[in-house]
Amino acid sequence: MAARRARVLVGVAGVLGAASIGCYHAEPLDTGRVLADLRKADSLAPPSPAAPPSLPAGALTEERSVALALAWNHALRAQRLSRGIPEGQIVTAETLANPVVRFDLTHLQNGADGLGWDARLSWAPPQPGVRGGRVGAAQATLGLYDAEIREQEWTTACNVRGAYAALLAIDEEIRIAEESVVNRRKLVELVKRQVDQGGSTRFNFDLIALSLTNAERAQSARKLARLSAAMALTQLLGLGAPDGEALSVTGTLDDEARDGLPANQAALEERALARRPAVAAARAQYQASEETLRAETAARWPWFVLSAIPRIRQNEAFQAHTDVAVGVDLTLPIFDTNVGRVQSATASRAVARAQMTTAVAGVRGDIAQALAAIRSNRELLDRVHVEIEPLLKEHDRLLALAMKAGELDLTSLIASEDLVLAARTQLIEARLQLRDAYIALDRAVGPSDAGQPSR
Numbered sequence: 001m002a003a004r005r006a007r008v009l010v011g012v013a014g015v016l017g018a019a020s021i022g023c024y025h026a027e028p029l030d031t032g033r034v035l036a037d038l039r040k041a042d043s044l045a046p047p048s049p050a051a052p053p054s055l056p057a058g059a060l061t062e063e064r065s066v067a068l069a070l071a072w073n074h075a076l077r078a079q080r081l082s083r084g085i086p087e088g089q090i091v092t093a094e095t096l097a098n099p100v101v102r103f104d105l106t107h108l109q110n111g112a113d114g115l116g117w118d119a120r121l122s123w124a125p126p127q128p129g130v131r132g133g134r135v136g137a138a139q140a141t142l143g144l145y146d147a148e149i150r151e152q153e154w155t156t157a158c159n160v161r162g163a164y165a166a167l168l169a170i171d172e173e174i175r176i177a178e179e180s181v182v183n184r185r186k187l188v189e190l191v192k193r194q195v196d197q198g199g200s201t202r203f204n205f206d207l208i209a210l211s212l213t214n215a216e217r218a219q220s221a222r223k224l225a226r227l228s229a230a231m232a233l234t235q236l237l238g239l240g241a242p243d244g245e246a247l248s249v250t251g252t253l254d255d256e257a258r259d260g261l262p263a264n265q266a267a268l269e270e271r272a273l274a275r276r277p278a279v280a281a282a283r284a285q286y287q288a289s290e291e292t293l294r295a296e297t298a299a300r301w302p303w304f305v306l307s308a309i310p311r312i313r314q315n316e317a318f319q320a321h322t323d324v325a326v327g328v329d330l331t332l333p334i335f336d337t338n339v340g341r342v343q344s345a346t347a348s349r350a351v352a353r354a355q356m357t358t359a360v361a362g363v364r365g366d367i368a369q370a371l372a373a374i375r376s377n378r379e380l381l382d383r384v385h386v387e388i389e390p391l392l393k394e395h396d397r398l399l400a401l402a403m404k405a406g407e408l409d410l411t412s413l414i415a416s417e418d419l420v421l422a423a424r425t426q427l428i429e430a431r432l433q434l435r436d437a438y439i440a441l442d443r444a445v446g447p448s449d450a451g452q453p454s455r
Helices: 002-021 031-040 062-072 074-081 084-094 130-196 202-237 265-275 277-298 339-405 410-445
Strands: 100-106 116-122 303-315 322-331
Touching (some): 062 074, 074 130, 084 130, 130 277, 130 410, 202 410, 265 339, 265 410, 277 339, 339 410
Antiparallel strands (some): 116 303
């Protein structure tokens, strides 16, 4: 009795153990908790080492901005988590089919005295080509996900560099506009003294005061634009609640940072084939479709299932109480030749090939467009250096002399100040467009091994 009870307990434990393998553990999603966790990162000090800071201490450099985004950008972190999907698919493709145990009671018509039983173990071995193709497709899908993650990382880095450059540009615009505001304030004070002394008219004072008001209003608009640009950069970094006023950046927009033009378009296209993650993703997609077609084609051949390895039958009513047998089931692909799945897999491979062509053509177009933008903006900046910069320096010198001597032609002076401010602003915009063109070229070509700009 004790031995029987022990066997029963072992059997129950085995059943419970097998059941626990398939236990489902729910993880309810509480959006309120998500919001609370995000708010924890709003303070300057992160609540834990694993939490992102809301704003970094000190001025940001471009390199540090990119590093922060690669670590904390929310969309990028979600993209990385998706890698677990193809990893599970590889495990599924490599896993062998489970054996099947079948137990039958036989000869029920003979009553309890004539009962027999039949037990058999069956198993479907992996079919060559089918299993290999499915494993290869799953591995290629993992390569696809990895390439998409690298593409997202590179896109995020380039977007951060663009947002960083935009913030540098607006800071530079605010600085030069502030100089113009300061000049107008000095003119207001000078004209006010002249009016008090009878050396000028109230009309002239109103004219320069109105010019100052317009300049200050334009400066307020620039500061608002600066706040929006800083918030956009902060959100790309994946930090806490954006505080544009607390975010500062260091660096300059220098159109002489890169000597000469980049390599010719053909060389850049060859480089992009090796570096651009989007091209690698299209290549991995094609490989996955190729492996899937291989598996579906192999599935068209006959294959067997070990239906009895062994089968044991016992019945006391027969002279041979125990019967041991082995058996094999052979599937004959007569009615279902898997032609439909092969046709679908063939079409998927053709689509993947066309998508690869589309990806390469898109990269070529992006490279050509970026090179054209670089050439155009460099030509514009060269003309600015030769034709406009000397005039800007001469304007500053003459303005200082005129204010010192008190000889003011306010109408001409205000007009020239507006033109000079517009010219300097356009110079900054041209430098920003040149930087954006270089960033677009980097994005099109793809990262180097070190993850730095591709030139």
